[in-house]
Amino acid sequence: MALIEIRDLKKSFDGDFVLNGVNLDIEAGEVITLIGESGSGKSVLLKMIIGLMPPDSGSIKFDGQEVTDLSEADWVPVRRRIGMLFQEGALFDSMTVADNVAYGLREQRKVPEPEIRQRVSRALEAVSLPGIEQRHPKELSGGMQKRVALARAVAMEPEVVIYDEPTEGLDPINVTRVDRLILGLRDRLGITSIIATHNMRSTFRISDRIAFLHEGRVAICGTPQEVEAWGDPSIANFVERAHMRLPSENSVPPPPA
């Protein structure tokens, strides 16, 4: 059984179907990346997986449990197992960086305060922003805010982390750092990662599987090698029009000195 099973998922806005029968199995411990044109429904699909937007029809099972019809109260324990990095970042401006990163941990009321502070520091180090605990989001660059939001998503060490555009607006060195962070979470803790991105280089480097969203469905899903070898015109067009080249190497380079 897959950790997350998505069956015939549909969602329309004003009569136009954004998702029109999405089927996808997400295995525990894998890094799976959703790619597809802007507006193809990647963010909508991610929000449905975490219960922030209801589908019109279809099914999502998380660890065997149907979640599309859960009440808000029943979502609480499920959502604890999932961390999310929103495309918009969504930090609280009035809080320090430390309070932002600690937010989910404090809500859980399970972890004692000294350990929260340790975990916050560790999460900030993991995104290469050590020592900025007392600063405020407004004082940081867009790329730094993105990495703080990433630290917040991983600080709880949830079973699943959903990343909506984790590397958007980051310079190449920080893109590599985020790639390594995602792979490290998989290899160290077995965390499942679900990513939506336009960064093809990262996608082909770090994904165990890639799912191509096209015309409301998962048109292609497979390993990077399988997707590259597919030769399907829809995905070839997508990659070409995005002015992106598929990298031939499939490894993450060593961290910058």
Ligand SMILES: Nc1ncnc2c1ncn2[C@@H]1O[C@H](COP(=O)(O)OP(=O)(O)OP(=O)(O)O)[C@@H](O)[C@H]1O
């Ligand atoms: N709350 C909403 N109300 C109405 N339409 C919406 C809503 N959310 C998303 N849409 C529409 O659904 C479609 C898919 O949006 P979505 O944000 O999932 O695209 P995306 O694949 O994430 O794009 P991008 O790559 O630009 O982030 C778009 O046409 C968008 O306008």
Ligand SMILES: [Mg+2]
């Ligand atoms: Mg999006």
